[in-house]
Amino acid sequence: MKGLFCRAALSDAEPKFVIQETSLPEVLDSQQVRVQVKACGLSPLDLKLLADVGIQRDLIPVGREVAGVVLQVGDKVSFFQPEDEVVGILPLDSPCSGLCDVIDIDEHYLVQKPEKLSSVCVAGALRDGLCAYTALHTHARIAAGHTLLVMDGASSFGLMCIQLACYHGVKVLTTSHSPQQQTFLEQLRPSVAKVIPVYNDSSDLLSVVLEETGGLGVDIVIDSGVRLQEEESEENKLLPHKHDVISVLGVGGHWVTSHKDLQLDPPDCRLLHLKSASVTFLNHEVWTASSAQQGRYLHILRDLVEKMSAGVLSVINFNTA
Template sequence: MKGLFCRAGVSDAEPKFVIQETTLPDVLTSHQVRVQVKACGLNPLDLKLLSDVGIQRDLIPVGREVAGVVRQVGPKVTFFQPEDEVVGILPLDSTCSGLCDSVDIDEHYLVQKPEKLSSVCVAAALRDGLCAYTALHTHARIAAGHTLLVMDGGSAFGLMCIQLACYHGVKVLTTSHSPQKHTFLEQLRPSVGVQEPLVARVIPVYNDSSDLLSVVLEETGGLGVDIVIDSGVRLQDEEEDEEKKLLPHKHDIISVLGVGGHWVTSHQDLQLDPPDCRLLHLKSASVSFLNPEVWTASSAQQGRYLHILKDIVEKMSTGVLRPQPEEAVPLYEATVAMETVQRHPKKKAVVQFSSDLK
């Protein structure tokens, strides 16, 4: 059996992705489940995070978001039985690559997959759903009546945040990074119920004429928003990278926050200057960091994590969460797809196994 692994580069060298032979043990441990993989989502590897938590290997398994069918269960497994369709995320320290025909995974990292939900869809969107759920519920503690600003709502993560927030009665504002995304967001409607726009205001940031602060204050009666969720920020005013120029400046985000507001950031190296901290203090606002790996890196809240995964797949099955469709690539293109994803972190890919092609 073959799997895809990453050979981390030395110093600044780019990591290389290689196909390696791998085997599974003959006997499963107490709570392990052997899953025949139908689809596997590909997301960028955070090699620095792996190093920080002490995971250092010559070959790092690639592909952790998996959907498939249970083929064998360990002697103490109680949640699943053979032929169950399941979905889950392999833990950080897993030695299995999700891009194998079969993987062994502890039953406490899996949930049942609804029958009407395709393996490709759930494998592609599970991580974004988990990030959105963590940002809105765990960090921001959203409630009906709140006002939310989602940066880059046209991204896969941003779209999940918008749909989840609207489901809970939150007023949503968002930014668009291109004319195409702007049109898409303006036309976004729920799949059930009253067909009103999901987004109260789409703010274009792909031209210099946009003024984020003035538009947000206009929409909130000068009060600012309760929650801001970013997908990266600019720490300096001058950025040469075209993609980074579209990101909001950290001061802009703090400025649009209302009193008691909450900023959820995915920027790992955020630096706040004394004036920024002073403004946050005056507003009694707070900042939290979104790390989606925290659920699988620690077993402290395993039950809550499983509840989140179950809720995500149920909402995807009923149409509350409708992720952007990802075109599946065959297994033989997985290496090239992963290289692209690693170089361009905002790109996504999902691999569909030939056994699941119909």
């Protein structure tokens, strides 16, 4: 049985991906489930995160969001039986690649897959759905009547945030990074109240947000990264500046950031203090890196797949729309 693995570079060279022969033990651990993989999502590898949590291997498995059918269960497994359809995310320290035909995984990382939900769709959308759920519910604690600003709404993560927020009665503003994205996001109205173009020099994020919120600012901002300086590389020029994000926040607002190395200067902290606003860091990997809140994690996964099955969360993508 073959799987895809990444061989981390020892220097600044690019990591290499290799197909490696693997095998599973003959006897399952008592709480493990053997799953025949039907679909696997490919998400970027965070090699620095793996090093930070002490996971150091020559070969790192690729592909962690899986959907499949249970073949065999350990003697203490209570949630599943053979032939059950399941979906889940392999933990950071899993030795298995999700691209193998058959994998072993602890039952506490899996949930039942609704029958009418496609394995391909759920495997492809699970990571972004988990990120959106974590950002909006766990960090921002959204409620009906809130106003949300989603940066880069045409991204897969941004679209999941928009759909989940609209389901809960939240007013959604979002930004677009190109004329094509602007056209695509405009089609989501009335779910999206305002699409703000940020791809030209005349864009003024702050003035548009204040106009849409009656000068109050938004309750929640979710970004996909920010600029720490005015002068940034070409690939980061469309990201919002950190001061702009803080400026559009209302009193008591929440900023959920994906920026791993965020640095706030004293004036930024002073502005946050004046607004009694907060900043939280979005790291969805904490769910599988720690077992402290395993029950809540499984509740999130179940709720996600149920919303996908019910059509509340659709797997739409700007690149394929």
